[in-house]
Amino acid sequence: MPPKRKRSSVAIDTVSTNGLPPSNSSTSILPPNIAIQRPPPKRQTSRRGKVGTNPDHNSDIVDGKAALRASPDADEKGEALDIAKVLPTTPAKSNGAKATPKQEDSDSPLSDIEAPTPASTPAKKPKKNPTKSSIAAKKGSDEIKAFKAEQAAKKAAEVKVKKEEDGDEWNKRVEPDGDGEAQAEDVDTLKKEAARPPPVNSDYLPLPWKGRLGYACLNTYLRFSNPPIFTSRTCRIASILEHRHPLKDPNQPEHATKNRPDKTQPASIERGQRYVEELCLANIRDIPKMLQWNDKYGIKFMRLSSEMFPFASHAEYGYKLAPFASEALAEVGKVVAELGHRVSTHPGQFTQLGSPRAEVIANAFRDLEYHDEMFRLLKLPEQLDRDAVMILHLGGTFGDKAATLERFKENYKGLSPSIKQRLVLENDDVSWSVHDLLPICEELNIPLCLDFHHHNIIFDPSQLREGTLDIMSLYPRIKATWDRKNMRQKMHYSEGCPEAITGRQRRKHNPRPITLPPCPNDMDLMIEAKDKEQAVFELMRTFKLPGWDTFNNIIPYERDDDNKPLSKKPKKKKTKKQIVAEIEEFGKELSEEEEIAKEIIPEDQIGMGGKENRVYWPVGMEEWLRPKKREVKKKNGEDEDQIFKNPTPANFEARKKISARNKFPLEDEVKEKLRDVNSLADVQAIMKEVNEKRIAREEAPNEKEDEEKPAKTAKPTPAKEKKALGSMKKATSAKKQNVKSVPTPSLSNMDEDDDGDLSMPDLSNEDGDEVERKTMAAVPAKVSGRSSGRARGKRMSYAEGDAGSAEE
Template sequence: MSSKRATLSLCDLKSKLSKTSIIQKRKSIISKYENDEIISSKIKLSKEKAKKVESKKRDADEEIDNYLDLDEEVINASENIDMERKEAERSPPINSSFLPLPWKGRLGYACLNTYLRDSYPSIFSSRACRIASIVEHRYPLANPNEAEHHTKNRPDKSKTPIFESGQRFVEALCLANVRDIPKMLRWNHKYGIKFMRLSSEMFPFASHAEYGYKLAPFASEALAEAGKVIAELGHRVGTHPGQFTQLGSPRQEVIASAVRDLEYHDELLSLLKLPKQQNADAVMILHMGGTFGDKAATLERFRENYKKLSKSIKQRLVLENDDVSWTVHDLLPICEELNIPLCLDFHHHNINFSSNHLREGTHDIISLFPRIKAIWTQKSIRQKMHYSEPCTNAITARQRRKHNARPNTLPPCPNDMDLMIEAKDKEQAVFELMRIFKLPGWDSFNNIVPYHRSDDNRPPPRISKKKKTNNQILAEIKEFGDEVRFEVEIFREVVPELELGMGGKDNRVYWPLGMEEWLRPRKKK
């Protein structure tokens, strides 16, 4: 009996111990879970606290930055006010009252025709690309049997690249630019403009050290065709290499780049195959560039590098005074020394002039006209000048550098001058002067009709395909009667290619100042 009881007691003890261990295990798990939750909660609270601290710190930093920005703005505003006060106190410009009338010269504009740029299809000569695009187009298309698509059929970089394919891509872009030149020239001729600067962007990266290329032979025929139109119409063209083309730089890589750029522009103009005088008049306008802390040393470097240029480039090269560093008095002596024509820019001269020689304005500079003209005559090149005006209310030199969209007067130049109008509104700025002074061609154009073009093949707006509600149908029946109505696509007469962008039968190509948006269809509200 006692043995049985002892056995039961042992079993009960084991059972109790088993239950106890399970309970303890559960408690341990719960405790661990609770501890994990507590730890997790603490971590979460710690992170939130850290975020708040970081946020406060960031806000404090921003507040400090704002104070610093505010201080900087206050300082800049103060400096601007001082500068404006100083500039406003300067002696007023002494301008000549002479007007070159009756006008017998040619007014021109630079590179882009705003009216043709907004035609459909667009007509312009500065289609550009990135070097990355040239490299990308060395790879074959994903589907070579179909046309390229910007999303559905792109170059496949898993295939083997072919150098010639990338070159063909950029050449196609170049040829599209060149083939629009005759259209721009014929448009200019129709409206009395016979002078235009060709865009340096016509051949993207042509003078690049690694990705550059010669224009011949791929562009020879297209440029010769453009040259035939220039010769036929008796127009003048030229180029203006960019601000980084500097022959006076102390850095050899800059000089090498400048020479390549001049060679490119010279090849472009030479391939036009113009008659002798028109070819001579096709000049390349160049700025001296920086002074690099020493004008005399810069001029000496320019002398040395100029002497190394090809005969063709020397024949075309013309220097222009700028609005920062090089005045007419700085450049005229070296122009006379090296027989380089000087293109007088009136706007630049009014900002940057030699105050120890003359006063601000157009009056005193007239005394230098004979010396400037003599170099042009000696090289048998027809003289040209540049003209633009500062924006209204501009006071400081920095403010005055920005060109007015349309000049309001003519400079006191000879009345047979080729005058390049450098203004944002391009051909419209020329039209403005034509109208103000009733220059030849002023009555050949009319105002555009806002948001409407009759001289392009722009597709009509899409007709909404939304199903009409019963109320809309009833409203139409009430307004138009209960007859059968069909929605048909409106077909416009197709404009012949030669008439695209030419202004239509009423020659509507002039848009009033500030109304460039009238060239495009009205935007949906």
């Protein structure tokens, strides 16, 4: 976690650095009513404990992989711990390639641990006795190496098992909210799917709506608040192992670079567990805020994230939620009961009770026990506790549906009564239709949760047609499975993307459904969509459901319901007189701490939408919900000469703009008039007129400034002007006109002390060659782009005189 930034008045900081007497000194110059020692108010981000729990700033903390998904209904590669990402070099070892220690740990989160090698110790020097710190470091390194080897062996075993299996379709599923492999469909499949009968949908709308609408796990508006509010903070196992070591400075908060765990100190399993527990508690503390936000805007149903407790059901690193989370979860339960909301959860798709593998069954048991413990610690009232269900998919078919069903029945008997009371089966979009699950739900007394989107992908064409009309004939049987357990029924609703054709493509959820399903109007309906609460708002606005008038929309806005990060003030050295003057004025105005305290939004108001309740954004305007990014403004009076002295690709645009701004504005006009010049008198008249315009242009913006203040020198002439002036030397023929073409000096290169004297010498009695020689001598060397030793550093005059004086 980055160190806390302290804000105090500039006067106080400067006094301490310049050695002025403190406020309690007898020689103090401070007024007696000024409390210098008052600590500044803390920002909201510093109230989360010692561990920085914002994944945007702490690399050890990661947002849950399934946090933004519509539902955990499709395969995600790496939903379980992907050791290849945590320890990228592990697969290389399994292939037989011997990796060096540096290659082993170069990309690992534990890369700063280097195992001692023989090459690092000189051969001639005698071996020193190992110290306690070196022994601890070696022990920690050995522990990490053992962890790597163990995970590599597990992964190799899993790969071997997967090759031996028949490639069940359940394991080939793709992310419903991502593109996945939806584009890789062959032409025959597309034609076949496109020729299927169109869906037959019911025209019934459950209006007036009396039920509860909900969304899954994450509130996108609150996730982008400052500080962020969400419940899917998690971490890597490597981070847990690293945080078993104490911080380098235990008295200071953790910092990504300045105060990291010291791996030379002995490791403690309890210390690593406390690190995970702080993440869990941070997740739990944000649940009441999300529930209150939902209640304010008419949303009464929410699915709790299964990622609130990282690795709680892990075989090795798992843990019980009690007692460390008991009190915090009980507070959440009080809020749920007061608001009358419904909560549920959806264990991941890898929790399968019908798998033929014993380790998968063991993992499923632990995962269900973890979810059940979380609900029990909420201590909800009887009916709300009964309605707090765990939605589960049956999983893969493993080549034989009948055998899979028998394994599920056998394993279901081994579950605890508490888990059996909460377990609910849901039809999926790969293998198990409503017709497959309804008989087993009726046999084992398990409620069936109907998912309309999944039903439109996997159904029995011999009994039902695609769409929402025919499925209504099964409503009484589905409702009976809930009534037998005295539970309030719930359904899942989502829609496929309009452009989807094949079954694989149709698994992807539409970010926002456009209609309501033909369910009873008192149904608890979970909207599974990637836009989360915004998808619920869309339905509320479309059908004027209860709460639709609680939020405003359409008008672009900047969020004012967040605590903006403190801006860093530039450090400037001040004189003692300035310090004393600031201190004298300090007591007359509000202190900087009090002003900051006024700006800080109370914790219970962060992310609540502000006074105008603007929490909805239209489709395609997702950037509205994010706080406005800080705009870095360039300092006024930027040193343009420095930009040209150090030309880089980064300041190319700056150089281009400066050159365009400094371009001689009368260049085109001068060139146009000098085309037909036949005498020096005409040249003098033109240059006099140009000089008057230049003076008028430069004096116009400086009328209010002090007259004694010298004007800034003009900038160097751009290359285009130099080239044009060079070409003017060759424009006319001196022999025919008996007068040579006079090059025009650049006004931007002339000194302001010349007073704009552009008078030319009277050379009418001299021959053409003399005219050319004297005129060229009167032109500064900078105009032609070449500087000579004589001209460099000398001021030039265009007053009448002989050629010799001009050359000098």
